[in-house]
Amino acid sequence: MSLFTQIIRPSTRLFRSFQATGLPHCQLRLLSTELKERIDGLIQGKKVVVFMKGVPEEPQCGFSNAVVQIMRMHGVDNYESHNVLEDKDLREGIKEYSEWPTIPQIYMEGEFVGGCDIVIQMHQTGDLIDELKKIGIRSALLDAPKEEEPSK
Amino acid sequence: MISGRATIIVRRAWAKQSALRKVKDSVVPGPSPAIGIRTIHTSKTRTMASESGSIESSIKDKLMQKFQPTHLEVINESSMHNVPRGSETHFKVVVVSEAFDKESLIKRHCLVNEVLKTELEGPVHALSIQAKTPSQWSSNATVTKSPPCLGGMAREQRDQQGT
Numbered sequence: 001m002s003l004f005t006q007i008i009r010p011s012t013r014l015f016r017s018f019q020a021t022g023l024p025h026c027q028l029r030l031l032s033t034e035l036k037e038r039i040d041g042l043i044q045g046k047k048v049v050v051f052m053k054g055v056p057e058e059p060q061c062g063f064s065n066a067v068v069q070i071m072r073m074h075g076v077d078n079y080e081s082h083n084v085l086e087d088k089d090l091r092e093g094i095k096e097y098s099e100w101p102t103i104p105q106i107y108m109e110g111e112f113v114g115g116c117d118i119v120i121q122m123h124q125t126g127d128l129i130d131e132l133k134k135i136g137i138r139s140a141l142l143d144a145p146k147e148e149e150p151s152k
Numbered sequence: 153m154i155s156g157r158a159t160i161i162v163r164r165a166w167a168k169q170s171a172l173r174k175v176k177d178s179v180v181p182g183p184s185p186a187i188g189i190r191t192i193h194t195s196k197t198r199t200m201a202s203e204s205g206s207i208e209s210s211i212k213d214k215l216m217q218k219f220q221p222t223h224l225e226v227i228n229e230s231s232m233h234n235v236p237r238g239s240e241t242h243f244k245v246v247v248v249s250e251a252f253d254k255e256s257l258i259k260r261h262c263l264v265n266e267v268l269k270t271e272l273e274g275p276v277h278a279l280s281i282q283a284k285t286p287s288q289w290s291s292n293a294t295v296t297k298s299p300p301c302l303g304g305m306a307r308e309q310r311d312q313q314g315t
Binding site for chain 2: 116
Protein backbone atom coordinates (compact mmCIF):
# COMPACT_ATOMS: atom_id res chain seq x y z
CA MET A 1 0.00 0.00 0.00
CA SER A 2 2.75 2.37 0.91
CA LEU A 3 4.38 1.61 -2.38
CA PHE A 4 1.12 2.45 -4.09
CA THR A 5 0.86 5.82 -2.41
CA GLN A 6 4.46 6.55 -3.23
CA ILE A 7 3.73 5.99 -6.85
CA ILE A 8 0.44 7.77 -6.93
CA ARG A 9 1.42 10.88 -4.98
CA PRO A 10 3.95 12.39 -7.28
CA SER A 11 1.69 11.89 -10.27
CA THR A 12 -1.23 13.52 -8.48
CA ARG A 13 0.99 16.46 -7.65
CA LEU A 14 2.05 16.62 -11.26
CA PHE A 15 -1.57 16.56 -12.32
CA ARG A 16 -2.44 19.36 -9.92
CA SER A 17 0.40 21.47 -11.16
CA PHE A 18 -0.82 20.95 -14.71
CA GLN A 19 -4.27 22.04 -13.66
CA ALA A 20 -2.83 25.12 -12.06
CA THR A 21 -0.60 26.18 -14.90
CA GLY A 22 -2.72 24.90 -17.73
CA LEU A 23 -1.63 22.36 -20.27
CA PRO A 24 0.98 23.27 -22.81
CA HIS A 25 -0.66 25.07 -25.69
CA CYS A 26 -0.09 22.37 -28.27
CA GLN A 27 -2.04 19.90 -26.17
CA LEU A 28 -5.11 22.06 -25.90
CA ARG A 29 -7.34 20.21 -28.30
CA LEU A 30 -10.75 21.32 -27.21
CA LEU A 31 -12.29 24.43 -28.60
CA SER A 32 -14.31 26.16 -25.90
CA THR A 33 -17.99 26.57 -26.60
CA GLU A 34 -17.58 30.27 -26.08
CA LEU A 35 -14.87 30.58 -28.72
CA LYS A 36 -16.74 28.30 -31.12
CA GLU A 37 -19.82 30.48 -30.81
CA ARG A 38 -17.71 33.55 -31.31
CA ILE A 39 -16.21 32.17 -34.53
CA ASP A 40 -19.67 31.03 -35.68
CA GLY A 41 -20.74 34.64 -35.30
CA LEU A 42 -17.73 35.89 -37.25
CA ILE A 43 -18.38 33.75 -40.30
CA GLN A 44 -22.11 33.13 -40.47
CA GLY A 45 -24.10 35.31 -42.82
CA LYS A 46 -20.95 36.87 -44.27
CA LYS A 47 -20.08 36.50 -47.92
CA VAL A 48 -16.32 36.45 -47.56
CA VAL A 49 -14.32 36.30 -44.34
CA VAL A 50 -10.54 36.03 -44.21
CA PHE A 51 -8.57 35.06 -41.11
CA MET A 52 -5.09 36.37 -41.70
CA LYS A 53 -1.88 37.69 -40.21
CA GLY A 54 -2.01 41.46 -40.34
CA VAL A 55 -4.68 43.52 -42.02
CA PRO A 56 -5.46 43.78 -45.76
CA GLU A 57 -3.76 47.20 -45.89
CA GLU A 58 -0.68 45.72 -44.25
CA PRO A 59 -0.45 41.93 -44.31
CA GLN A 60 2.28 40.52 -42.08
CA CYS A 61 2.76 37.21 -43.81
CA GLY A 62 3.38 36.44 -47.47
CA PHE A 63 0.67 33.80 -47.60
CA SER A 64 -1.91 36.19 -46.16
CA ASN A 65 -0.73 38.84 -48.58
CA ALA A 66 -1.23 36.50 -51.54
CA VAL A 67 -4.86 35.99 -50.52
CA VAL A 68 -5.39 39.73 -50.11
CA GLN A 69 -3.89 40.40 -53.55
CA ILE A 70 -6.09 37.76 -55.17
CA MET A 71 -9.21 39.20 -53.53
CA ARG A 72 -8.19 42.62 -54.79
CA MET A 73 -7.72 41.32 -58.33
CA HIS A 74 -11.21 39.88 -58.28
CA GLY A 75 -12.59 43.16 -56.98
CA VAL A 76 -13.65 41.66 -53.65
CA ASP A 77 -13.09 44.66 -51.44
CA ASN A 78 -15.64 44.53 -48.70
CA TYR A 79 -14.76 41.22 -47.10
CA GLU A 80 -14.28 40.94 -43.39
CA SER A 81 -10.82 40.20 -42.19
CA HIS A 82 -9.61 39.17 -38.76
CA ASN A 83 -6.04 39.67 -37.69
CA VAL A 84 -5.05 36.58 -35.73
CA LEU A 85 -1.84 38.23 -34.58
CA GLU A 86 -3.95 40.56 -32.46
CA ASP A 87 -5.89 37.72 -30.87
CA LYS A 88 -4.12 34.66 -29.56
CA ASP A 89 -7.37 32.80 -28.77
CA LEU A 90 -8.58 33.32 -32.31
CA ARG A 91 -5.22 32.32 -33.79
CA GLU A 92 -5.35 28.90 -32.15
CA GLY A 93 -9.14 28.64 -32.08
CA ILE A 94 -9.64 29.08 -35.80
CA LYS A 95 -7.21 26.23 -36.52
CA GLU A 96 -9.27 23.93 -34.32
CA TYR A 97 -12.54 25.25 -35.65
CA SER A 98 -11.65 24.66 -39.30
CA GLU A 99 -9.47 21.63 -38.55
CA TRP A 100 -6.91 23.38 -40.68
CA PRO A 101 -3.44 23.92 -39.26
CA THR A 102 -2.34 27.08 -41.01
CA ILE A 103 -3.29 30.73 -41.53
CA PRO A 104 -4.71 32.33 -43.72
CA GLN A 105 -8.15 30.75 -43.90
CA ILE A 106 -10.97 31.85 -46.15
CA TYR A 107 -14.66 31.37 -45.56
CA MET A 108 -17.44 32.07 -48.05
CA GLU A 109 -21.01 32.17 -46.80
CA GLY A 110 -20.03 30.35 -43.64
CA GLU A 111 -18.22 27.58 -45.48
CA PHE A 112 -14.54 26.91 -45.28
CA VAL A 113 -12.94 27.34 -48.70
CA GLY A 114 -9.30 26.69 -47.89
CA GLY A 115 -5.99 28.35 -47.27
CA CYS A 116 -3.54 30.25 -49.43
CA ASP A 117 -2.52 27.37 -51.72
CA ILE A 118 -6.12 26.49 -52.49
CA VAL A 119 -7.14 30.07 -53.21
CA ILE A 120 -4.11 30.52 -55.48
CA GLN A 121 -4.97 27.34 -57.33
CA MET A 122 -8.64 28.31 -57.62
CA HIS A 123 -7.52 31.64 -58.99
CA GLN A 124 -5.22 29.98 -61.54
CA THR A 125 -7.85 27.53 -62.76
CA GLY A 126 -10.62 30.12 -62.86
CA ASP A 127 -12.65 28.25 -60.23
CA LEU A 128 -12.55 31.26 -57.95
CA ILE A 129 -14.64 33.24 -60.42
CA ASP A 130 -17.30 30.50 -60.25
CA GLU A 131 -17.15 30.27 -56.47
CA LEU A 132 -17.63 34.02 -56.19
CA LYS A 133 -20.51 33.86 -58.62
CA LYS A 134 -22.21 31.26 -56.43
CA ILE A 135 -22.29 33.73 -53.57
CA GLY A 136 -23.44 36.58 -55.79
CA ILE A 137 -20.15 38.35 -56.39
CA ARG A 138 -19.10 39.13 -59.94
CA SER A 139 -15.35 38.85 -60.23
CA ALA A 140 -13.74 42.02 -61.54
CA LEU A 141 -11.52 39.85 -63.71
CA LEU A 142 -14.52 39.16 -65.95
CA ASP A 143 -14.76 42.85 -66.78
CA ALA A 144 -11.06 43.62 -66.87
CA PRO A 145 -9.38 43.93 -70.25
CA LYS A 146 -6.97 41.07 -70.86
CA GLU A 147 -3.77 41.91 -69.12
CA GLU A 148 -0.60 41.69 -71.15
CA GLU A 149 1.99 39.40 -69.65
CA PRO A 150 4.67 41.81 -68.43
CA SER A 151 8.02 41.29 -70.07
CA LYS A 152 10.64 39.76 -67.84
CA MET B 153 20.08 4.74 -43.68
CA ILE B 154 17.09 7.01 -43.55
CA SER B 155 19.13 10.11 -44.16
CA GLY B 156 20.90 8.42 -47.07
CA ARG B 157 17.62 7.69 -48.73
CA ALA B 158 16.35 11.16 -48.08
CA THR B 159 19.39 12.68 -49.71
CA ILE B 160 18.76 10.67 -52.84
CA ILE B 161 15.23 11.96 -52.98
CA VAL B 162 16.43 15.52 -52.58
CA ARG B 163 18.95 15.08 -55.36
CA ARG B 164 16.37 13.55 -57.61
CA ALA B 165 13.98 16.35 -56.86
CA TRP B 166 16.76 18.76 -57.62
CA ALA B 167 17.57 17.26 -60.97
CA LYS B 168 13.94 17.32 -61.98
CA GLN B 169 13.56 20.82 -60.67
CA SER B 170 16.37 22.34 -62.66
CA ALA B 171 15.26 20.52 -65.79
CA LEU B 172 11.76 21.72 -65.20
CA ARG B 173 12.85 25.24 -64.61
CA LYS B 174 14.57 25.30 -67.98
CA VAL B 175 11.39 24.06 -69.62
CA LYS B 176 9.30 26.53 -67.70
CA ASP B 177 11.50 29.45 -68.64
CA SER B 178 11.36 28.62 -72.31
CA VAL B 179 7.60 28.25 -72.36
CA VAL B 180 5.31 31.22 -72.06
CA PRO B 181 3.59 30.82 -68.70
CA GLY B 182 -0.14 30.20 -68.71
CA PRO B 183 -2.59 32.22 -66.68
CA SER B 184 0.04 33.04 -64.13
CA PRO B 185 -1.23 35.17 -61.29
CA ALA B 186 0.04 38.72 -61.19
CA ILE B 187 -0.12 38.66 -57.44
CA GLY B 188 3.30 39.98 -56.73
CA ILE B 189 4.94 36.71 -55.79
CA ARG B 190 7.50 36.77 -58.53
CA THR B 191 10.45 38.32 -56.81
CA ILE B 192 11.62 35.31 -54.90
CA HIS B 193 15.15 34.04 -54.86
CA THR B 194 14.63 30.35 -54.79
CA SER B 195 18.15 29.28 -55.69
CA LYS B 196 19.35 29.92 -52.15
CA THR B 197 16.36 28.10 -50.74
CA ARG B 198 17.02 25.02 -52.79
CA THR B 199 20.66 25.01 -51.75
CA MET B 200 19.57 24.99 -48.14
CA ALA B 201 17.15 22.17 -48.87
CA SER B 202 19.96 19.85 -49.83
CA GLU B 203 21.22 19.97 -46.25
CA SER B 204 18.47 17.61 -45.27
CA GLY B 205 17.36 18.02 -41.65
CA SER B 206 15.59 15.54 -39.43
CA ILE B 207 12.15 17.08 -39.77
CA GLU B 208 12.55 17.25 -43.51
CA SER B 209 13.45 13.55 -43.57
CA SER B 210 10.52 12.67 -41.39
CA ILE B 211 8.13 14.63 -43.63
CA LYS B 212 9.56 12.86 -46.64
CA ASP B 213 9.28 9.40 -45.08
CA LYS B 214 5.71 9.95 -43.95
CA LEU B 215 4.55 11.25 -47.32
CA MET B 216 6.35 8.43 -49.15
CA GLN B 217 4.74 5.85 -46.95
CA LYS B 218 1.22 7.25 -47.05
CA PHE B 219 0.88 8.34 -50.68
CA GLN B 220 3.55 6.35 -52.56
CA PRO B 221 4.01 9.39 -54.76
CA THR B 222 5.28 9.23 -58.31
CA HIS B 223 6.93 12.57 -57.62
CA LEU B 224 7.76 14.11 -54.28
CA GLU B 225 9.49 17.31 -53.35
CA VAL B 226 9.99 18.51 -49.82
CA ILE B 227 11.46 21.97 -49.90
CA ASN B 228 12.69 23.65 -46.76
CA GLU B 229 11.82 27.29 -47.30
CA SER B 230 12.77 28.39 -43.80
CA SER B 231 15.71 30.43 -45.02
CA MET B 232 13.21 32.70 -46.77
CA HIS B 233 11.88 33.65 -43.37
CA ASN B 234 12.95 35.42 -40.26
CA VAL B 235 14.22 32.35 -38.42
CA PRO B 236 17.72 31.17 -37.46
CA ARG B 237 19.87 29.61 -40.15
CA GLY B 238 19.28 25.90 -40.57
CA SER B 239 15.75 26.08 -39.12
CA GLU B 240 13.05 23.68 -40.19
CA THR B 241 9.95 25.79 -39.76
CA HIS B 242 8.65 26.57 -43.24
CA PHE B 243 8.12 23.82 -45.79
CA LYS B 244 6.62 23.32 -49.18
CA VAL B 245 5.64 19.86 -50.31
CA VAL B 246 4.80 18.80 -53.83
CA VAL B 247 3.08 15.43 -53.78
CA VAL B 248 2.02 13.72 -56.99
CA SER B 249 0.04 10.60 -56.28
CA GLU B 250 -2.79 8.42 -57.56
CA ALA B 251 -4.19 8.66 -54.06
CA PHE B 252 -5.50 12.14 -54.90
CA ASP B 253 -7.55 10.94 -57.82
CA LYS B 254 -11.22 11.89 -57.41
CA GLU B 255 -10.44 13.84 -54.23
CA SER B 256 -11.30 17.51 -53.97
CA LEU B 257 -8.55 20.05 -53.48
CA ILE B 258 -9.53 20.61 -49.88
CA LYS B 259 -9.64 16.87 -49.17
CA ARG B 260 -6.16 16.43 -50.63
CA HIS B 261 -4.82 19.12 -48.37
CA CYS B 262 -6.57 17.58 -45.38
CA LEU B 263 -4.97 14.22 -46.17
CA VAL B 264 -1.51 15.77 -46.25
CA ASN B 265 -2.15 17.82 -43.13
CA GLU B 266 -3.34 14.72 -41.32
CA VAL B 267 -0.18 12.77 -42.15
CA LEU B 268 2.00 15.65 -40.97
CA LYS B 269 -0.11 16.46 -37.92
CA THR B 270 2.70 15.93 -35.43
CA GLU B 271 5.06 18.20 -37.35
CA LEU B 272 2.42 20.89 -37.71
CA GLU B 273 1.57 20.82 -34.02
CA GLY B 274 5.22 21.05 -33.17
CA PRO B 275 8.10 22.68 -35.01
CA VAL B 276 6.58 23.29 -38.42
CA HIS B 277 5.07 26.73 -38.64
CA ALA B 278 4.09 26.91 -42.31
CA LEU B 279 3.30 24.21 -44.81
CA SER B 280 2.51 24.94 -48.40
CA ILE B 281 0.95 22.01 -50.22
CA GLN B 282 0.68 21.15 -53.87
CA ALA B 283 -1.14 17.87 -54.21
CA LYS B 284 -1.69 16.63 -57.74
CA THR B 285 -2.56 13.47 -59.59
CA PRO B 286 0.02 12.07 -62.02
CA SER B 287 -2.06 13.18 -65.00
CA GLN B 288 -2.38 16.71 -63.63
CA TRP B 289 1.35 16.77 -63.00
CA SER B 290 2.22 15.51 -66.49
CA SER B 291 0.11 18.25 -68.08
CA ASN B 292 1.48 20.99 -65.84
CA ALA B 293 4.62 20.18 -63.90
CA THR B 294 5.13 23.57 -62.37
CA VAL B 295 5.57 24.41 -58.74
CA THR B 296 3.98 27.66 -57.64
CA LYS B 297 6.49 29.92 -55.96
CA SER B 298 5.92 30.79 -52.35
CA PRO B 299 5.27 34.41 -51.50
CA PRO B 300 8.00 36.42 -49.78
CA CYS B 301 8.06 36.68 -46.01
CA LEU B 302 6.50 39.76 -44.48
CA GLY B 303 7.81 39.22 -40.98
CA GLY B 304 4.76 37.78 -39.23
CA MET B 305 6.79 34.99 -37.68
CA ALA B 306 8.99 37.43 -35.75
CA ARG B 307 5.91 39.06 -34.33
CA GLU B 308 4.49 35.72 -33.21
CA GLN B 309 7.71 34.71 -31.55
CA ARG B 310 7.77 38.00 -29.67
CA ASP B 311 4.22 37.34 -28.53
CA GLN B 312 5.07 33.84 -27.41
CA GLN B 313 8.07 34.99 -25.43
CA GLY B 314 5.93 37.59 -23.75
CA THR B 315 3.45 35.02 -22.46
